Amino acid sequence: MNFGSDNMAGVSPRIMAALAEANAGPAPAYGNDDLTRRAESMLQEFFEHEVAVAFVSTGTAANALALSCLVEPFGAVVCHAEAHIMVDECGAPEFYSGGAKLVGSAGYGAKLTPEIIVDVLERVGPLKPHHVRPQAVSVTQASEIGTVYSQSEIAAISVLAHARGLKVHMDGARFANALTHLDCAPADITWRAGVDVLCFGATKAGAMAAEAVIAFDPTLREALAYRRKRSGHLLSKHRFIAAQWISFLEKDHWRELAGHANAMAQRLAAGIAASGRGRVAFAVEANEVFAVIARADDERLRAAGAIHHPWSTHGIGLDPLPGDDEVFVRLVTSFATTERDVDRFLAVLGGKSA
Ligand SMILES: Cc1ncc(COP(=O)(O)O)c(C=O)c1O
Structure with a gap:
C-alpha cells in the first residue's frame, strides 16, 4: 500500500532491460553516442517539431536549467504558489538563473489562469528598474495537485504570456500522465499551444533517472548545452540516460x-x-x-x-x-x-x- 510517491516505485522492467542492453561494450562519452542521437530524433518525431534536447537526471536540474535559459538575473518567473520550482527545489531556479525571482500565486487546483497572471503582472514589473522583470510563466502539467491543463487553458496562458513578452515553461515531471489523460498529440499541449520549453520527465513514470529539457526553439541548443555542462549535469556515460528515453518512447511504453x-x-x-x-x-x-x-x-x-x-x-x-x-x-x-x-x-x- 505504497502511495507515498511515484518516485518510490522501481524501474519498469523494459527500461531496466534497455539499460542492460546499453551496457554492452564501450560507446563515445558525453552524448556523442548513437543511442543519444536516436533518443533525440525520437523526441523530434514525438513532438513533430525540431527540438533542442538536454537530457539530465533530475527534474530539479531540468527546471532550473530550462528557466535559466529564459530569464535574466533580474527577471521573474510567474508560477503557482505551490509549484515544485517554488517550494521544492531549494532555490535551484534562482541559483541557476543568477538570481531571478519566482513569484508564486494561489490558484484553484494548483493551476494558473490568465487572470491570475495578469494580477501578478500588475503588481510585479511595472516600476522599472525597481521591480524585477517578469520574463517567464511556468505551469506544471500535470499540476502538483493532480489536475491537468487542457489544450485551450495552456493556449490562453501562452497567448497572454507572449503578448506581454514572457516565455512559457512547462514542468512536465508528470507530462506522460497528463498526455494519457488528454489523449491528444504531444504537440497539441506543447508548442502548438505556445509552450516554449518543456521539462519532460520519465523518472516518475517508470524510468530510473531520465528527464529531458525540450526547447521548441532550437536556437536555445547552445545555451542549454553550456549551462548543463557548467552546472555539472552533463553525464559522461550519457548513453544510459538515452537508453531509458528510447525504451520509454518506443512502442508507446x-x-x-x-x-x-x-x-x-x-x-x-x-x-x-x-x-x-x-x-x-x-x-x-x-x-x-x-x-x-x-x-x-x-x-x-x-x-x-x-x-x-x-x-x-x-x-x-x-x-x-x-x-x-x-x-x-x-x-x-x-x-x-x-x-x-x-x-x-x-x-x-x-x-x-x-
Ligand atoms: C511537479 C514536479 N516537478 C519536478 C519534480 C522533479 O524533482 P526531482 O528533482 O526530485 O527529480 C517533481 C518531483 O517530485 C515534481 O513533483
Whole structure:
C-alpha cells in the first residue's frame, strides 16, 4: 500500500532491460553516442517539431536549467504558489538563473489562469528598474495537485504570456500522465499551444533517472548545452540516460506506464468516494488523489502499513478546509501500483482489517 510517491516505485522492467542492453561494450562519452542521437530524433518525431534536447537526471536540474535559459538575473518567473520550482527545489531556479525571482500565486487546483497572471503582472514589473522583470510563466502539467491543463487553458496562458513578452515553461515531471489523460498529440499541449520549453520527465513514470529539457526553439541548443555542462549535469556515460528515453518512447511504453498509474488513481478515487469515508478534493486527472479523511482512519491506515503523505492546503482553493479531526492526504499511484494495493487500502479505510 505504497502511495507515498511515484518516485518510490522501481524501474519498469523494459527500461531496466534497455539499460542492460546499453551496457554492452564501450560507446563515445558525453552524448556523442548513437543511442543519444536516436533518443533525440525520437523526441523530434514525438513532438513533430525540431527540438533542442538536454537530457539530465533530475527534474530539479531540468527546471532550473530550462528557466535559466529564459530569464535574466533580474527577471521573474510567474508560477503557482505551490509549484515544485517554488517550494521544492531549494532555490535551484534562482541559483541557476543568477538570481531571478519566482513569484508564486494561489490558484484553484494548483493551476494558473490568465487572470491570475495578469494580477501578478500588475503588481510585479511595472516600476522599472525597481521591480524585477517578469520574463517567464511556468505551469506544471500535470499540476502538483493532480489536475491537468487542457489544450485551450495552456493556449490562453501562452497567448497572454507572449503578448506581454514572457516565455512559457512547462514542468512536465508528470507530462506522460497528463498526455494519457488528454489523449491528444504531444504537440497539441506543447508548442502548438505556445509552450516554449518543456521539462519532460520519465523518472516518475517508470524510468530510473531520465528527464529531458525540450526547447521548441532550437536556437536555445547552445545555451542549454553550456549551462548543463557548467552546472555539472552533463553525464559522461550519457548513453544510459538515452537508453531509458528510447525504451520509454518506443512502442508507446510511456502510455502503458502512465495509463496504468492513472487507472489506479481512478480506482482509488472512486473507492474513496463510494466508501463515504473520505472526500476526494480535486478532479483526479493524472496519478494523484488528494482526499480529506478522518484522522482516525488515517491512523488505522498507517498502522496497517499504508504509506502516504499529509499535504499542504495552501493556495489551492481547498473548500471546505479539513476539520480538526480530519487530515488532507496525497495518494500517488505509479506503474507498479496493483489493484490489490488499492483494494486493500480501501478495505482498511472502510473499517476492515488489512
Ligand atoms: C511537479 C514536479 N516537478 C519536478 C519534480 C522533479 O524533482 P526531482 O528533482 O526530485 O527529480 C517533481 C518531483 O517530485 C515534481 O513533483
